[in-house]
Amino acid sequence: MRAALAGLFLVLAGCGDRAAGARPVRIAAASSLAHFLEQVKPGWEGAHPGEILEVSPGASSTLARQLFEGAEADVFLSADRDSLDRAGERVRRETRRILYANRLAAVGVDAPSLATLATAIALAACGGGEADDGEPFSLTLDFYVNPDHAGVFTALERGYFDEVGLDVNPQVPSDPAAPIKQVAAGRTDLAISYEPEVILARDQGLDVVAVAALVNGPLTSLISLPEAGIETAADLASKTVVTAGIPYQAAYLETILRRAGVDPESVDLVDVGFNLMPPVISGRADAMFGGFLNVEGVDLAERGLDPRVVPVDRLGIPTYDELVLVADRERVESDPEPIRAFLAALERGTYAAARNPQ
Template identity: 50%
Template structure:
């Protein structure tokens, strides 16, 4: 009897030891959390609600990622900071990516955050600008960005307005104040989903004409950009990021208020009600119009047409290559690798 008890005791100790070993193995096998320095295109706003929702609802955490949004000093800085190694992923604009690559910066767009142009012609009713043709004889304020001046030139040509009949003034990023103070009759550069919604909520009844509805080739307003070396070497990591970001945007689509709460909690200077209205306006632009395409889809042909327009307007020294973008890290693309751990 004593011998039997001793044997049972040894067996119990062995089982406990095995259980303890199992617990230890589980802890060791857990993938390490990777920090992602995400450089925003500028100050946090409605365009970024899906990012903050993916942080708040745990989409990034479940992917093994700790995402830290960073604010650049100005909208021209993200790609330079990315190239200098001060960010892992940057949000920028399709034209900025093409300009940067034309100057030799080795960056590539891996997905569209906002599918279509937000940049718009905007005017208050007193300016009597209801169509692009009404810009004849008017003063138009821009942010001083070269390709926005080219937008204006194209829009005037497409609508039969002599360029000499329009005065362009650089108002920097003070686009709305320029209209309110009547320094400009209209502006080109404000976003229909941000400044446009703000003016609508203030009952100023702005006229808003997105540039791709006025003669400019369509493009992705905001894109996710990485260094070329990372695009080649860190596929699972990038897939995990984009997949989690897509989940955050799906959650935002189902419950915009939750995404706004997450955004405002980290950026208390934002007005919650205005931000919610802006997010609701932006939601369709986060997703491809072709419902068979995944979140982040980039149309290679559209990039080609826009690139040729930039070349024709002497914004680029040479025609951009198709390697300016890739869709291989989007959800459902490269399925055999989609479930791999980040690296």
């Protein structure tokens, strides 16, 4: 995206001079573009004597709100169409120009003269060319693809990540316990994991942070079928329980068992990774701990098996964010803009999925 923008400014400098403006050309720009705009600013001003570019960076949604409420700017640069449309409500349609070819949107706002507005018009007229493929951005999922990832895949399908200049590549982990380790090792840009896992990882010295919540309440559940005869946690004594091998879930289960007066050593815990359902359906296991109420719980119900699904917050575990997006702390501090862009596109995808669940 930045390479494409560089081309735009270089071509724009040769599109013809205009009369010197009485004041700076004020550009409200998404934060992800601000650093680049500052880089091209000297070249632009050198090619246009008397012209000064004044860049005001910020989050697209914040800038759009400020512009809508009356803040002054000549050009608004954003890759977020919702913010673009909100800011554009103050601009006559015939003065609006939107540049899609380079995944960049430009709107002239409150322009005092046609000369100043020509900056935005020239940006669209001189742009053209093929769109780049976007900045590669890897996302490691927490599990196999399931309804909790609806926002991610809706954003992919609708091109929201493309619009913010990211080529997002979701990957299913080989091990449900692996995503945070991959983030810490620098092998993925973001990972979906569990809030308790972030805490455990930091205790172990991994320098990772949660940057957003994908699911802000518990989904992890104790799930069994009626024939297992498990009514409460106390009934787990001498039973076989399968888990996904995720450390925090083992810690939660131990706490639940002790609160119920059950010796954890009396329960046969079997790590089956992703394969939680087959042992329960076949009767080789009495229950699963770590299945989600909205994934395995729903799947078993749709099979007509009448599962008993008890979320952990009904078993004495305090509430928490089940799924969070995890990043390397140093990456967040040194290069936050791709992550911010990802979160903005994901938010759009999540709202779109909620509005159109089918």
